[in-house]
Amino acid sequence: LAKTTQPISMDSYEGQEVNITCSHNNIATNDYITWYQQFPSQGPRFIIQGYKTKVTNEVASLFIPADRKSSTLSLPRVSLSDTAVYYCLVGERTGGFKTIFGAGTRLFVKA
Amino acid sequence: EAQVTQNPRYLITVTGKKLTVTCSQNMNHEYMSWYRQDPGLGLRQIYYSMNVEVTDKGDVPEGYKVSRKEKRNFPLILESPSPNQTSLYFCASRPGGTYYGYTFGSGTRLTVV
Numbered sequence: 001l002a003k004t005t006q007p008i009s010m011d012s013y014e015g016q017e018v019n020i021t022c023s024h025n026n027i028a029t030n031d032y033i034t035w036y037q038q039f040p041s042q043g044p045r046f047i048i049q050g051y052k053t054k055v056t057n058e059v060a061s062l063f064i065p066a067d068r069k070s071s072t073l074s075l076p077r078v079s080l081s082d083t084a085v086y087y088c089l090v091g092e093r094t095g096g097f098k099t100i101f102g103a104g105t106r107l108f109v110k111a
Numbered sequence: 112e113a114q115v116t117q118n119p120r121y122l123i124t125v126t127g128k129k130l131t132v133t134c135s136q137n138m139n140h141e142y143m144s145w146y147r148q149d150p151g152l153g154l155r156q157i158y159y160s161m162n163v164e165v166t167d168k169g170d171v172p173e174g175y176k177v178s179r180k181e182k183r184n185f186p187l188i189l190e191s192p193s194p195n196q197t198s199l200y201f202c203a204s205r206p207g208g209t210y211y212g213y214t215f216g217s218g219t220r221l222t223v224v
Contacts, residue, residue, distance in 0.1 A: 041218065043218055100170070101146075
Protein backbone atom coordinates (compact mmCIF):
# COMPACT_ATOMS: atom_id res chain seq x y z
CA LEU A 1 0.00 0.00 0.00
CA ALA A 2 1.31 3.41 -0.92
CA LYS A 3 2.11 5.77 1.93
CA THR A 4 0.56 9.21 1.83
CA THR A 5 1.78 12.55 3.11
CA GLN A 6 -0.53 15.47 3.85
CA PRO A 7 -0.15 18.77 5.68
CA ILE A 8 -1.00 18.36 9.34
CA SER A 9 -3.27 21.38 9.47
CA MET A 10 -4.67 24.23 7.41
CA ASP A 11 -6.65 27.36 8.21
CA SER A 12 -9.13 29.08 5.95
CA TYR A 13 -11.96 31.59 6.00
CA GLU A 14 -15.57 31.10 5.09
CA GLY A 15 -16.25 31.46 1.39
CA GLN A 16 -12.72 30.63 0.30
CA GLU A 17 -11.68 27.72 -1.85
CA VAL A 18 -9.47 25.24 0.00
CA ASN A 19 -7.00 22.93 -1.69
CA ILE A 20 -5.46 20.08 0.27
CA THR A 21 -2.63 18.25 -1.44
CA CYS A 22 -1.64 14.67 -0.76
CA SER A 23 1.64 13.13 -1.84
CA HIS A 24 1.77 9.44 -2.77
CA ASN A 25 5.02 8.82 -4.62
CA ASN A 26 4.75 5.02 -4.54
CA ILE A 27 1.24 4.71 -5.93
CA ALA A 28 0.72 1.49 -7.87
CA THR A 29 -0.84 1.16 -11.27
CA ASN A 30 -4.08 -0.32 -9.94
CA ASP A 31 -4.42 2.03 -6.97
CA TYR A 32 -7.24 4.52 -6.59
CA ILE A 33 -7.13 7.71 -4.53
CA THR A 34 -9.88 8.23 -1.97
CA TRP A 35 -10.64 11.14 0.34
CA TYR A 36 -12.65 11.04 3.56
CA GLN A 37 -13.90 13.71 5.96
CA GLN A 38 -14.18 13.15 9.70
CA PHE A 39 -15.85 15.26 12.37
CA PRO A 40 -14.97 14.73 16.05
CA SER A 41 -16.33 11.48 17.49
CA GLN A 42 -17.93 10.50 14.18
CA GLY A 43 -16.91 7.94 11.62
CA PRO A 44 -15.16 9.15 8.47
CA ARG A 45 -17.40 10.05 5.56
CA PHE A 46 -16.47 9.24 1.97
CA ILE A 47 -16.03 12.41 -0.08
CA ILE A 48 -14.59 11.51 -3.45
CA GLN A 49 -12.51 8.93 -5.27
CA GLY A 50 -10.54 9.02 -8.50
CA TYR A 51 -7.93 7.32 -10.63
CA LYS A 52 -6.61 10.03 -12.91
CA THR A 53 -7.29 13.53 -14.26
CA LYS A 54 -10.22 15.26 -12.58
CA VAL A 55 -13.27 14.05 -10.73
CA THR A 56 -16.04 16.33 -9.50
CA ASN A 57 -19.12 15.70 -7.41
CA GLU A 58 -21.54 17.89 -5.49
CA VAL A 59 -19.14 18.24 -2.57
CA ALA A 60 -15.61 18.52 -3.96
CA SER A 61 -13.24 18.12 -6.86
CA LEU A 62 -10.23 15.86 -7.05
CA PHE A 63 -7.31 16.76 -9.30
CA ILE A 64 -4.79 14.06 -10.19
CA PRO A 65 -1.80 14.88 -12.40
CA ALA A 66 -0.61 12.54 -15.11
CA ASP A 67 2.13 10.95 -12.97
CA ARG A 68 -0.42 10.31 -10.17
CA LYS A 69 2.23 10.91 -7.50
CA SER A 70 0.05 13.48 -5.83
CA SER A 71 -3.56 14.57 -5.71
CA THR A 72 -5.42 17.69 -4.62
CA LEU A 73 -8.78 17.82 -2.93
CA SER A 74 -10.54 21.08 -3.70
CA LEU A 75 -13.39 22.32 -1.51
CA PRO A 76 -15.19 25.28 -3.09
CA ARG A 77 -16.44 28.10 -0.87
CA VAL A 78 -15.93 26.44 2.50
CA SER A 79 -18.19 27.14 5.46
CA LEU A 80 -17.69 26.73 9.21
CA SER A 81 -19.22 23.27 8.97
CA ASP A 82 -16.34 22.13 6.77
CA THR A 83 -14.04 22.26 9.80
CA ALA A 84 -12.92 18.63 10.04
CA VAL A 85 -10.05 16.23 9.44
CA TYR A 86 -9.53 15.17 5.84
CA TYR A 87 -7.82 11.89 5.00
CA CYS A 88 -6.21 10.87 1.74
CA LEU A 89 -6.00 7.13 1.10
CA VAL A 90 -4.33 5.21 -1.66
CA GLY A 91 -4.61 1.55 -2.36
CA GLU A 92 -8.23 0.45 -2.41
CA ARG A 93 -8.45 -1.61 -5.53
CA THR A 94 -10.06 -4.75 -6.84
CA GLY A 95 -9.03 -7.62 -4.62
CA GLY A 96 -7.35 -5.32 -2.12
CA PHE A 97 -9.21 -4.44 1.01
CA LYS A 98 -6.56 -3.21 3.40
CA THR A 99 -6.80 0.49 4.01
CA ILE A 100 -4.33 2.80 5.70
CA PHE A 101 -5.49 6.11 7.06
CA GLY A 102 -2.66 8.55 7.63
CA ALA A 103 -2.74 11.37 10.16
CA GLY A 104 -4.99 13.46 7.94
CA THR A 105 -5.20 17.23 7.53
CA ARG A 106 -7.04 19.20 10.16
CA LEU A 107 -8.89 22.01 8.38
CA PHE A 108 -10.10 24.90 10.50
CA VAL A 109 -12.51 27.32 8.86
CA LYS A 110 -12.85 30.70 10.49
CA ALA A 111 -15.65 33.23 10.20
CA GLU B 112 -32.11 4.55 5.67
CA ALA B 113 -28.86 3.02 4.43
CA GLN B 114 -26.54 2.74 7.37
CA VAL B 115 -23.99 0.86 9.43
CA THR B 116 -25.20 0.28 12.98
CA GLN B 117 -22.85 -0.41 15.87
CA ASN B 118 -23.78 -1.33 19.39
CA PRO B 119 -23.16 -0.32 22.03
CA ARG B 120 -22.12 3.32 21.54
CA TYR B 121 -20.36 3.41 24.89
CA LEU B 122 -19.00 0.58 26.99
CA ILE B 123 -16.97 0.45 30.17
CA THR B 124 -15.70 -2.98 31.13
CA VAL B 125 -13.08 -4.65 33.30
CA THR B 126 -9.90 -6.35 32.23
CA GLY B 127 -10.44 -9.91 31.09
CA LYS B 128 -14.21 -9.85 30.71
CA LYS B 129 -15.13 -11.02 27.23
CA LEU B 130 -17.18 -8.61 25.16
CA THR B 131 -18.68 -8.31 21.70
CA VAL B 132 -19.32 -5.16 19.73
CA THR B 133 -21.95 -5.74 17.10
CA CYS B 134 -22.00 -4.26 13.61
CA SER B 135 -24.77 -4.54 11.07
CA GLN B 136 -25.28 -3.00 7.64
CA ASN B 137 -28.46 -2.87 5.57
CA MET B 138 -26.90 -2.08 2.19
CA ASN B 139 -26.04 -5.62 1.09
CA HIS B 140 -22.36 -4.67 1.03
CA GLU B 141 -19.77 -7.35 0.39
CA TYR B 142 -16.91 -5.76 2.28
CA MET B 143 -16.83 -4.94 5.96
CA SER B 144 -14.04 -3.73 8.21
CA TRP B 145 -13.19 -2.76 11.77
CA TYR B 146 -10.97 0.15 12.77
CA ARG B 147 -9.76 1.62 16.01
CA GLN B 148 -8.91 5.27 16.44
CA ASP B 149 -6.50 6.56 19.04
CA PRO B 150 -5.16 10.08 19.57
CA GLY B 151 -1.97 10.60 17.62
CA LEU B 152 -2.24 7.22 15.89
CA GLY B 153 -5.14 7.87 13.57
CA LEU B 154 -7.40 5.14 12.26
CA ARG B 155 -5.92 1.66 12.16
CA GLN B 156 -7.52 -1.34 10.53
CA ILE B 157 -8.12 -4.35 12.80
CA TYR B 158 -9.81 -6.91 10.56
CA TYR B 159 -11.67 -6.88 7.29
CA SER B 160 -14.01 -9.24 5.49
CA MET B 161 -14.47 -9.69 1.77
CA ASN B 162 -17.64 -11.77 2.09
CA VAL B 163 -19.38 -14.35 4.27
CA GLU B 164 -16.85 -16.60 5.98
CA VAL B 165 -13.91 -14.71 4.42
CA THR B 166 -11.91 -12.53 6.79
CA ASP B 167 -8.33 -11.33 7.08
CA LYS B 168 -6.10 -9.40 9.45
CA GLY B 169 -5.53 -5.70 9.19
CA ASP B 170 -2.65 -3.83 10.81
CA VAL B 171 -3.54 -4.35 14.48
CA PRO B 172 -5.41 -7.69 14.86
CA GLU B 173 -3.81 -8.83 18.13
CA GLY B 174 -6.37 -9.30 20.89
CA TYR B 175 -9.37 -9.26 18.57
CA LYS B 176 -11.49 -11.82 16.78
CA VAL B 177 -14.15 -11.41 14.12
CA SER B 178 -16.66 -13.59 12.33
CA ARG B 179 -18.80 -13.12 9.25
CA LYS B 180 -21.53 -15.74 9.31
CA GLU B 181 -24.08 -13.50 7.63
CA LYS B 182 -23.49 -10.86 5.00
CA ARG B 183 -25.01 -8.07 7.06
CA ASN B 184 -23.24 -8.71 10.38
CA PHE B 185 -19.59 -8.42 11.36
CA PRO B 186 -19.13 -8.56 15.15
CA LEU B 187 -15.86 -7.67 16.86
CA ILE B 188 -14.95 -9.91 19.77
CA LEU B 189 -12.51 -9.12 22.54
CA GLU B 190 -11.90 -12.42 24.34
CA SER B 191 -9.87 -10.92 27.18
CA PRO B 192 -9.88 -7.12 26.98
CA SER B 193 -6.94 -5.18 28.33
CA PRO B 194 -6.55 -1.46 29.10
CA ASN B 195 -4.54 -0.91 25.90
CA GLN B 196 -7.68 -1.77 23.96
CA THR B 197 -9.38 1.33 25.31
CA SER B 198 -10.22 3.16 22.12
CA LEU B 199 -12.86 4.44 19.73
CA TYR B 200 -13.93 1.66 17.38
CA PHE B 201 -15.55 2.03 13.97
CA CYS B 202 -17.19 -0.54 11.76
CA ALA B 203 -17.47 0.17 8.04
CA SER B 204 -18.83 -1.46 4.92
CA ARG B 205 -18.71 -0.92 1.19
CA PRO B 206 -19.97 -2.62 -1.95
CA GLY B 207 -17.74 -4.61 -4.26
CA GLY B 208 -16.03 -2.90 -7.14
CA THR B 209 -13.30 -0.33 -7.22
CA TYR B 210 -15.11 2.96 -7.24
CA TYR B 211 -16.72 3.11 -3.84
CA GLY B 212 -15.62 4.26 -0.42
CA TYR B 213 -16.55 2.86 2.95
CA THR B 214 -19.67 3.82 4.89
CA PHE B 215 -18.78 4.09 8.57
CA GLY B 216 -20.84 3.49 11.68
CA SER B 217 -21.17 6.03 14.48
CA GLY B 218 -18.49 4.43 16.60
CA THR B 219 -18.18 2.57 19.90
CA ARG B 220 -16.19 4.17 22.67
CA LEU B 221 -14.70 1.36 24.75
CA THR B 222 -12.99 1.82 28.09
CA VAL B 223 -11.24 -1.12 29.74
CA VAL B 224 -10.31 -0.61 33.38
